[in-house]
Amino acid sequence: MARPQTTRKKRANGVESRQRILDAAVEIAGERGYEGTSIAAVSAKCGLPASSIYWHFKDKDDLIAAVIERSFGTWLAAVELPDEAAGTPVERAAHMAAGVARSLLEAPDFLRLGLMLALENRPTEPRGRTVFLQVRDIAARKITDVVTELFPDLDEEAVRLLTTYAVAGADGLFVQREIQGEAVDLVAMFEFHARMVHDAALNLAARPTT
Amino acid sequence: MARPQTTRKKRANGVESRQRILDAAVEIAGERGYEGTSIAAVSAKCGLPASSIYWHFKDKDDLIAAVIERSFGTWLAAVELPDEAAGTPVERAAHMAAGVARSLLEAPDFLRLGLMLALENRPTEPRGRTVFLQVRDIAARKITDVVTELFPDLDEEAVRLLTTYAVAGADGLFVQREIQGEAVDLVAMFEFHARMVHDAALNLAARPTT
DNA sequence: CTCCTGCTGTAGCGATCGCTACAATTGGAA
């Protein structure tokens, strides 16, 4: 604690400026999309000149990618999956889903921006989109793991189906919430969705492959 | 058929040009989003000068709104809901869902562009977004009607829940398809989704309001 | 002190943005 350790101490700004830039960028990108996020607008919102933005980030594409990465980080921090343990499979699934729903309410930027980027398909894909799709893939794999753990009898095909359906439901409910606002009780809907997927898993486990 | 009726006959282009412009615009908007759709790019793709675009459309916002409206029209034409009649409720629901899925495969532009616009929330909302949300609302009401018809015993709350869930599932599955491509069998997933919603309706009808 | 490095401020590059003014063309009506 006593020694300066590395070169960086408190200095002037630097890290804080980077955060200010990302804060401004995430807000504007959420309003106006990829192309709509102009450097000048970000600069105006965060109070730093364009040159500062280009000192912290290589170019606009790099900035957007950083926005995605950071918003993913804050979302991850908000998730905090409950310890594997208590209750029946239904209860565990519903509890997990509720946790995810709450995290999405608390930190919606990641999924919102990600879906916006994902729906576009340009000839040359922005880095932010790639990052989002990779992260999303990891999340999907996590769901696959949970499903196979809760229902070991399911064949591979059924697990794939359930995973796809689970992710799709989450995306769709999130979109509904974004569009309709507070009229959608995201936590309740996620719990409902979890029960649906659970019941489907039971049925599929009973008679394999319809 | 004999009389010229109104002033417009076959003339030169006009209507066809308008279609060419919309064709180009829908493609570019699907790739690059709202801000990314530059008039110059549309002009280059359809081969008509910018002045022609501005002769047919008031401004860029009007063009995008027209794109949404027309893509909605072609989607509507692709839906062709089956006549109310045959089979059990499950079969009817699954059949309807399959029809919607096929129409989305055939004419995905409407939902894709619409979702892109819907996820953005600018301070001043583009007309295209408003149009999409209105149309989407009508579609949701249609689902509400079908649900109440198939399950008259459900209370209002349950119908609302099921409608939201049904729409969300459709959106989410569509997004999955857009991201993962042909790896997602949209028709099968929609049929599965329909059965899910159906089963949920049965449960909710059995014991009202959990 | 002198230096170096991290960061900010100023100015501006060429390209593209949305959009407009206006002349040219063209086919139908008279």
Next chain:
DNA sequence: TTCCAATTGTAGCGATCGCTACAGCAGGAG
């Protein structure tokens, strides 16, 4: 034929785009 209206072509407006060059300024190291 003359005229009108619908459409396209040319040229360009001012604003903004992403991005860069470069000078200025701070504080820690020597």
